[in-house]
Amino acid sequence: MIDQDEYTLIIKPKNSLLDINFKELWRYKDLLFLLVRRDFVSVYKQTILGPVWFFIQPLLTTATFTLVFSKMANISTDGIPAPLFYLIGVTFWSYFSTCLTATSGTFVNNASVFGKVYFPRLIMPLSIVISSLFKLSIQFIMLLIGWIYYMTTELSIVPNFTILLLPLYIISMAGLGLGFGIILSSVTTKYKDFSFLVGFGVQLLMYATPIIYPLSLIKNPNIITLVSLNPMTGLIEGIKYGLTGHGIYDLGLLTYSLVFTIVLLFVGVIIFNKVEKSFIDTV
Amino acid sequence: MSNIVIKAENISKQYRLGLVGTGTLSHDFKRWVYKMRGKEDPYLKVGEINDRTQKGNSDYVWALKDINFSIEQGEVLGIIGKNGAGKSTLLKILSRVTTPTTGSIGIKGRMASLLEVGTGFHPELTGRENVLLNGAIMGMSKLEIKRKFDEIVDFSGVERYIDTPVKRYSSGMYVRLAFAVAAYLDPEILVIDEVLAVGDAEFQKKCIGKMKDVSQEGRTVIFVSHNIDTVKSLCKRGVLLNNGSILKDDNINDVIDLYIKNQTRTQESFYEFKVESTENLDCYPLSFKIENKNNELVSEIPAYEKFTIKINVFLKKDIDHFVCAIGLCTNLNLPLRTLWSVPKDLKKGKHEICFYMNNVFLETGSYIINLGISTYERTLFSKENFNTLTISDISSDDRPENVLRIKGAGIILNTEHIEIK
Numbered sequence: 001m002i003d004q005d006e007y008t009l010i011i012k013p014k015n016s017l018l019d020i021n022f023k024e025l026w027r028y029k030d031l032l033f034l035l036v037r038r039d040f041v042s043v044y045k046q047t048i049l050g051p052v053w054f055f056i057q058p059l060l061t062t063a064t065f066t067l068v069f070s071k072m073a074n075i076s077t078d079g080i081p082a083p084l085f086y087l088i089g090v091t092f093w094s095y096f097s098t099c100l101t102a103t104s105g106t107f108v109n110n111a112s113v114f115g116k117v118y119f120p121r122l123i124m125p126l127s128i129v130i131s132s133l134f135k136l137s138i139q140f141i142m143l144l145i146g147w148i149y150y151m152t153t154e155l156s157i158v159p160n161f162t163i164l165l166l167p168l169y170i171i172s173m174a175g176l177g178l179g180f181g182i183i184l185s186s187v188t189t190k191y192k193d194f195s196f197l198v199g200f201g202v203q204l205l206m207y208a209t210p211i212i213y214p215l216s217l218i219k220n221p222n223i224i225t226l227v228s229l230n231p232m233t234g235l236i237e238g239i240k241y242g243l244t245g246h247g248i249y250d251l252g253l254l255t256y257s258l259v260f261t262i263v264l265l266f267v268g269v270i271i272f273n274k275v276e277k278s279f280i281d282t283v
Numbered sequence: 284m285s286n287i288v289i290k291a292e293n294i295s296k297q298y299r300l301g302l303v304g305t306g307t308l309s310h311d312f313k314r315w316v317y318k319m320r321g322k323e324d325p326y327l328k329v330g331e332i333n334d335r336t337q338k339g340n341s342d343y344v345w346a347l348k349d350i351n352f353s354i355e356q357g358e359v360l361g362i363i364g365k366n367g368a369g370k371s372t373l374l375k376i377l378s379r380v381t382t383p384t385t386g387s388i389g390i391k392g393r394m395a396s397l398l399e400v401g402t403g404f405h406p407e408l409t410g411r412e413n414v415l416l417n418g419a420i421m422g423m424s425k426l427e428i429k430r431k432f433d434e435i436v437d438f439s440g441v442e443r444y445i446d447t448p449v450k451r452y453s454s455g456m457y458v459r460l461a462f463a464v465a466a467y468l469d470p471e472i473l474v475i476d477e478v479l480a481v482g483d484a485e486f487q488k489k490c491i492g493k494m495k496d497v498s499q500e501g502r503t504v505i506f507v508s509h510n511i512d513t514v515k516s517l518c519k520r521g522v523l524l525n526n527g528s529i530l531k532d533d534n535i536n537d538v539i540d541l542y543i544k545n546q547t548r549t550q551e552s553f554y555e556f557k558v559e560s561t562e563n564l565d566c567y568p569l570s571f572k573i574e575n576k577n578n579e580l581v582s583e584i585p586a587y588e589k590f591t592i593k594i595n596v597f598l599k600k601d602i603d604h605f606v607c608a609i610g611l612c613t614n615l616n617l618p619l620r621t622l623w624s625v626p627k628d629l630k631k632g633k634h635e636i637c638f639y640m641n642n643v644f645l646e647t648g649s650y651i652i653n654l655g656i657s658t659y660e661r662t663l664f665s666k667e668n669f670n671t672l673t674i675s676d677i678s679s680d681d682r683p684e685n686v687l688r689i690k691g692a693g694i695i696l697n698t699e700h701i702e703i704k
Contacts, residue, residue: 007290007389013382031419038416042407045448116402117420118379190311277382280375281298 020273025120035127040134054138058094062086069212078214078246080157084150088240089211091143092173095136096232097202099177102128104184104198107279114280121276122269125182129174136170147243162249163242169235172261176231179264186268186275190282210236215248228253231260286355288472288503289377293386294350296372296527297343346372348527350386354505356471359498361518361535362507363542368524370507374398377474377505392471392503395421399476401461406450410441410460413449417464431467438489439463459486466493472503491517511539512615536648543614543649544671553580554670566602566656566663569595569633571670583675586647586689587682592638592672594654598631602658605629607636610653611645611672619650619694644695647674 044050062083069075070082077085103125107114110124151157188194206212209232218224227233234253241247299310347369354360364370375381377388378396403420404413414435418428428435436442439460441452449457475494494517498504508514514521514535521538523531525545531538554571561567572593575581584590592609604626611620622638650672656664674689686695 007391009390009394011376011379011382011388011390013385013387028419028422030423030425031416034416034419034425038405038408038412041412042405045407113403113420115375115380116398117396119420119422280381 020269021120025122028119028123031119032123032127032130035123036131036134039127039131051138054135055142058087058090058139058142061090061094065090065212075213076217078216078240080240080244080246081150081154084146084157084244085214085240086212087143087146088243089236091136091139092170092236092239093206093209093211093232094139095132095170096173096177097206098132098135099129099174100181100184100202101198102132103178103181104188105195106182106185107189107275108185108195111280114276122182122272125178125185125272128181129178132177133170133174156244156246158245159243160241160245162238165254166239166242168258169239172257173232173235175261175265176257179261179268182268182272183264186271186279189275189279205230205232209233210240214240214246228256231257231264233257286357287353288356288391289352289354289388289505291350291352291386291388294347294373294376294383294388295345295385296347296369296376296381297384298346299343345527347376347383350527350529352522352529352532354503356503357498357501358520359504359506359518361514361521361538362505362524363509363511363514363521363538364524364530365545367526369527370524371398371476372527373524374474374476374505374507390472393422394472394474395465395468395470396474397421397465397468397476398474400458400465404449404457404461407448409448410436410445410452414460414464417461418468421465421468422470423468427469435463435467438466438493440486455483455486462486462490466490466497470502472505473497474505476507511542515539515615539614540649543651544673556666556669558664561599564664565600566596566598566605568654568656568664568666569597571595571652571654573672583673586674587644587686587695589639589641591640592652594636594638596634596636596656598629598634600631601629602631602663603628604658606657608655608657609638610655612651612653612668614649614651616651619645645674646692646695647690649673 044053047053049056065086066082069086070077080088106121106125106128114121147157151159184194184198208227208230210227215224215227215233215237218227234250234257237248237250238254239247241249350369350373362370362373372381374396375398376383378394378398380398401417403417405416408416414432415425415428419425436445439456439462441456441460444452444456449460452460491513494504494506498517504517506514506517518535521531521533521535522529523538523542530545531541556568556570558564558567572580572595573582573584574591574593575584576589578591581590594607594609596607598605605624605628606626607624609622610618613619620643624636624638651668652670652672653667654665654669655662682689686692689695
């Protein structure tokens with residue numbers, strides 16, 4: 001048998017479930033940064049407006065939502081001015097949905113690179129989450145401008161100290177997007193059916209999250225339970241509450257979201273780690 | 284401590300044929316049930332040998348089966364074999380792109396693999412940005428790449444375009460830049476697939492030179508290629524793969540010899556031509572024979588022994604100025620000798636042409652034989668690579684005293700008068 005101590009690397013058919021090489025992941029940190037840079041730089045190359053597109057997307061979505069859901073359908077926005085209400089929802093939801101959708105294609109989209117060279121595969125989805133974070137921070141600047149504007153004009157907008165939890169909310173959303181994404185990308189390598197699910201699944205999930213309606217609007221307790229089962233619900237409501245003072249700040253809901261994130265990430269990384277070893281044979 | 288840097292034990296790789304997806308779920312389920320009951324994977328038993336030309340009964344094939352080898356530090360190993368012999372699968376396992384189905388490999392030291400140049404090059408990014416990214420994908424740190432950046436650009440020779448997106452590059456420039464990055468990786472073990480397929484002759488030469496340098500610095504190199512020429516000039520040891528198993532693991536020259544022998548259809552002393560359609564031919568060969576000095580059919584000729592190549596032809600009508608030629612090529616397919624018969628007017632019917640090899644002798648090895656028949660410079664029939672001639676290293680009694688070696692001597696023309704005064 002091959003002596004474990006004598007060699008620096010042993011290639012074996014299958015490793016144990018929890019054999020995740022964090023040291024190796026750290027060694028490839030430069031690659032992570034360069035990939036983040038690549039994602040960021042390459043997206044808007046050869047466009048006239050360039051990074052301005054980062055603003056156009058949420059602005060137009062917010063305008064449409066305001067028009068359709070607030071003006072036409074008269075859905076309550078919980079005392080928050082409709083544009084601000086939708087802008088908050090759209091900005092953070094798009095971060096989550098980008099993380100999820102982009103990471104869910106990790107294996108299939110990178111098959112040509114993964115098939116030729118080895119590096120810790122987890123680097124790819126991580127780079128997506130981080131580069132989306134840059135996009136989020138740019139969009140957040142725009143949100144801040146709108147927020148400050150409404151804070152000075154509307155007396156009802158009163159932020160509070162729970163806003164300090166914002167980084168935690170964002171990390172949790174990133175974790176959820178990454179977790180769902182890598183699980184989906186793992187199962188898609190063998191069963192392509194799931195790639196069809198991702199696109200409209202995320203869209204449907206948005207309606208199960210208080211983005212276009214406030215949680216307080218729902219009166220039926222069964223539906224409240226159902227919507228609360230969505231780990232994004234507590235986070236979005238928490239952000240709204242912190243920024244505006246309107247919304248539901250519920251420790252139970254938030255704890256549920258955090259625990260959900262941790263469990264999901266744990267399961268996701270295990271599955272991803274198992275699949276990455278030989279996915280190239282089935283993709 | 285031994286000097287072994289790579290040790291592979293019982294490496295096997297099983298693939299499933301057909302469409303993945305049809306019946307996958309049921310097989311997965313069966314695997315899981317067996318696993319839960321503590322039994323071996325039921326599908327590991329059913330694999331067949333991987334011969335793509337033959338129809339098999341099983342959906343599972345072994346792309347590699349029980350591969351064992353070890354490589355010492357500083358060795359340059361060439362892996363050759365036909366398409367589908369398992370070369371790429373072995374490389375993929377070595378470079379950790381996929382895992383073996385059974386067996387394990389131990390690796391000592393940092394390993395980099397170059398299965399394709401330009402892996403991860405992003406078309407929208409500039410040459411500069413791609414060098415950084417590509418280097419990082421190959422496992423270099425940012426600092427390391429920055430330190431070698433100038434050398435890399437210099438080696439690639441695309442300095443002028445370094446700040447242009449690589450999508451504007453010509454394919455040659457692309458490969459040049461990509462190879463340059465790879466050339467400046469500093470791994471202890473380097474695994475290279477056929478990456479030299481593109482690029483002009485000058486650059487290919489540069490690459491081979493670089494690879495030679497790498498191997499002379501005491502680094503271990505595993506090289507896979509169809510280009511026998513390159514393999515021969517780079518490697519000392521060779522491994523010949525055939526249908527997923529190692530056919531020969533030996534000195535590179537012996538391995539190439541066997542590979543060439545296997546590639547030619549027959550390697551017999553008597554060969555019958557199977558001309559598909561004789562309708563449009565005025566003349567076609569019937570058989571081919573190699574006879575030793577005692578007129579016996581033989582498959583190998585001892586070095587320095589006279590032999591005769593006999594070709595039987597059939598003429599459908601009278602042919603004037605009939606010429607039959609045979610060509611001998613080295614196993615690298617370099618033309619070595621061509622022999623023409625004296626032009627002669629022939630009547631229709633069967634004729635035998637005998638080439639007596641009495642004066643010029645060849646060193647040991649395999650030679651490819653080509654055949655051509657013509658009249659007044661017009662080709663009537665030609666066939667390349669239809670048989671091989673093997674000169675074995677059993678020396679003949681006829682060997683004169685002034686021939687010291689029969690290996691690595693080239694064509695032996697000792698009829699020259701040589702004298703020491």
